[in-house]
Amino acid sequence: MELEGKTIIVTGASSGIGAAAASLFAEEGANVILGARRSAELESLAERIKGSGGNATWLAGDVRDQNYSEALVELALKEYGELDGAFNNAGIVGDMSPVPEMQIDNWHDVLGINLTAAFFAAKAQIPVFRKQGHGSIVFTSSFVGFSNGGMSGMGAYAASKAGLIGLAQSLATEHASEGIRVNALLPGGTVTPAGGEGNPDVLAYIADLHPMKRMASAAEIAQAALFLLSDRSSFMTGSPMIVDGGMSVRLA
Numbered sequence: 001m002e003l004e005g006k007t008i009i010v011t012g013a014s015s016g017i018g019a020a021a022a023s024l025f026a027e028e029g030a031n032v033i034l035g036a037r038r039s040a041e042l043e044s045l046a047e048r049i050k051g052s053g054g055n056a057t058w059l060a061g062d063v064r065d066q067n068y069s070e071a072l073v074e075l076a077l078k079e080y081g082e083l084d085g086a087f088n089n090a091g092i093v094g095d096m097s098p099v100p101e102m103q104i105d106n107w108h109d110v111l112g113i114n115l116t117a118a119f120f121a122a123k124a125q126i127p128v129f130r131k132q133g134h135g136s137i138v139f140t141s142s143f144v145g146f147s148n149g150g151m152s153g154m155g156a157y158a159a160s161k162a163g164l165i166g167l168a169q170s171l172a173t174e175h176a177s178e179g180i181r182v183n184a185l186l187p188g189g190t191v192t193p194a195g196g197e198g199n200p201d202v203l204a205y206i207a208d209l210h211p212m213k214r215m216a217s218a219a220e221i222a223q224a225a226l227f228l229l230s231d232r233s234s235f236m237t238g239s240p241m242i243v244d245g246g247m248s249v250r251l252a
């Protein structure tokens, strides 16, 4: 049990990587607080976790709303008395137009959901971690945000994911001496609704870009998130942890 008795917030828990991570964390003994926009999906995942003997509660909302980040933290404290970690994972790809054609609304949506929401999450979570003297934050970035990343049509997405690495590293430096660790997880192509699930041509195209010639499963990425949130990674902070089947090496 890697997370026995720990309370962990997971955003983007209604599908894909977040849902797989929430299930895994609960199996590993965590009390999970599920966040995303869709109530029905969160409720049914919480019921499944509880049906398997785990502890889960949920609150639907939009991560662009600062009050929502605060409400998730309050819920964790109310239900379980403390907060030990957060997998701030909600994200969107957005419109994949080249920048000259990209609408400003898309830029704001992608930056708002992928990056500004992480700022709100950290603002809500870090004061609790400070008081307790411990806490671990993981942001879901992407290989696209790494120094060898950047892909055509992904200007807003790549900017947001690179921004998350900078945010994680700044937070890591600010709070390392307070027992708070902050890392970024950089998945490669992963089979999820956002990753092309249900569209065999897209999946085959993305798989072929990877040296491993396949995409990750959400469960594989969840294992990396588990490692970063658990005490096994106790000397890691400010790390961009790449889990991408060799994709960023290929792009180097």
Ligand SMILES: NC(=O)c1ccc[n+]([C@@H]2O[C@H](COP(=O)([O-])OP(=O)(O)OC[C@H]3O[C@@H](n4cnc5c(N)ncnc54)[C@H](O)[C@@H]3O)[C@@H](O)[C@H]2O)c1
Pocket: 011, 012, 013, 014, 015, 016, 017, 018, 035, 036, 037, 038, 061, 062, 063, 064, 089, 090, 091, 092, 093, 113, 140, 141, 142, 143, 186, 187, 188, 189, 190, 191, 192, 193, 194, 195
């Ligand atoms: N799938 C991939 O290939 C891949 C690769 C690298 C990084 N990522 C990142 O992984 C994370 C999870 O994506 P996924 O692939 O599991 O996709 P997904 O579409 O299955 O899940 C996205 C989750 O984010 C939530 N979400 C989106 N906008 C939200 C908002 N405004 N407020 C609250 N919740 C919101 C959705 O409800 C959903 O639960 C994202 O940050 C994504 O950028 C995915």
